[in-house]
């Protein structure tokens with residue numbers, strides 16, 4: 001019944017719990033997604049920084065490589081003009097620059113030197129800047145006859161320094177790096193030896209790749225060398241008028257339109273320089289680079305390595321995908337764990353409710369039972385009272401009626417002076433009142449104090465006394481009583497007189513049961529086991545009817561004729577034994593006859609010795 005009730009209650013409980021999870025679950029899911037997103041964004045920040053930094057490190061390594069490559073390429077030509085300028089034959093040529101024979105020799109010499117060194121051009125300029133001999137004397141556009149005094153390298157050489165300059169050749173239209181050295185004789189400045197180195201070959205080795213680009217800019221930000229041909233002669237920033245003026249004076253980029261490159265330069269955290277260059281061809285995508293820069297003051301230019309950010313971005317995207325997947329996995333695990341927890345909480349809640357309901361039911365039932373028991377007890381009391389009243393009125397009315405008639409007779413007999421007979425009637429009256437007093441005494445037992453005066457009592461002594469007391473009655477009935485008691489020291493805590501009363505009652509019942517037998521027999525046996533002691537009395541009467549076994553201890557239950565038994569003896573005995581913490585049982589012996597057992601707790605010898613064994617009667 002209770003279970004049926006719970007199973008009815010369960011769907012409601014589950015529905016409540018589910019709706020609770022639904023609301024909380026949606027909020028939790030949103031929170032988890034936000035956390036997931038935050039995780040991905042944080043990863044993006046972290047990964048971008050990391051991979052951009054890696055890109056910069058790679059670019060910086062490349063930058064050093066390019067710088068040493070450039071320095072090396074130029075370095076091998078650096079001392080060539082100086083060596084030539086110091087040579088006596090060369091000085092000799094410079095002393096007569098206008099002499100055609102000398103010029104022819106000069107042309108031959110420069111051509112030979114140029115071929116041997118692998119330079120682009122080698123040429124001699126007089127003190128005014130006029131070229132009087134050149135390695136390209138035989139080409140379509142020879143330098144011979146051209147004045148290059150406007151070139152800074154010439155001016156530097158004239159000042160006695162090593163002339164260094166890079167420019168677009170005004171005659172050849174080819175880019176070159178110029179080294180110039182002064183030629184003098186005895187303090188007189190005669191002119192300069194110049195070696196022009198081609199930059200095309202160096203640039204040729206820098207093929208534009210997907211990963212990186214490399215550019216060299218002059219102090220005005222004009223791209224002079226570039227791995228991308230389309231960037232050549234473009235500027236990093238628009239040139240102002242002053243800069244344009246300076247460039248025009250040096251004629252570094254003659255007849256070249258110096259347009260700014262469409263780019264955007266920005267700084268990132270950690271000093272990172274990002275450069276975005278617009279796609280040159282129509283529709284081409286713009287490119288983003290991490291830019292690292294190195295000044296090369298000797299050469300007078302700046303080297304830039306531009307490392308593409310494409311790889312850093314794709315690595316960042318990979319890291320973000322990994323972070324998203326990891327967060328999703330964690331989220332999934334968390335969801336499963338939370339859901340399991342919710343189910344567990346749900347189940348615990350359901351079990352709690354179920355046990356509460358069960359408790360409530362048990363309490364209800366207990367209360368019902370208690371009420372029913374109270375009713376039964378009440379009914380039992382009333383029934384007992386009715387039975388008792390009937391029995392008592394019967395027990396008392398009979399002797400009262402007899403007493404009345406004996407008294408009437410006695411009165412008549414006295415009036416007729418028949419005193420002897422009257423006296424006999426009075427004797428009968430006395431007997432009847434004695435019987436009535438007996439009944440009343442039995443009834444008084446019900447009002448006894450149950451646990452008063454319990455003392456150690458030796459069972460053998462109680463049995464001896466009781467049988468002594470009954471001797472006359474037993475002899476009259478011709479009964480034989482045997483006692484089997486191996487241990488005469490068995491002691492219990494009891495009331496001596498009350499225990500005698502119980503044994504008396506059992507013996508009286510046994511004699512009643514065997515009243516039709518010529519030689520009634522009964523056997524007593526005293527035994528102790530497991531801290532308990534038993535006194536059994538077996539008779540050889542008809543035994544107790546099975547149907548009556550459960551009733552014989554009820555008050556007023558009797559199978560005897562009215563006037564022979566009150567049905568109180570066993571009921572009183574039962575309660576007396578109970579007062580001694582014992583039990584009184586009745587059963588039938590398999591071979592016939594009834595067996596009554598008094599079972600009591602055995603008192604230890606030490607406890608028994610401590611107390612006086614005799615109890616006042």
Ligand code: ADP
Pocket residue numbers: 505509510513539541542543544552557558559560564565566567568569570571594
């Ligand atoms: P009473 O002896 O006044 O009837 P008891 O309470 O002593 O009251 O006994 C109740 C009933 O138990 C007896 O009427 C009898 O039927 C049954 N009884 C008791 N002792 C024996 C016995 N030894 N053999 C058979 N029946 C017995």
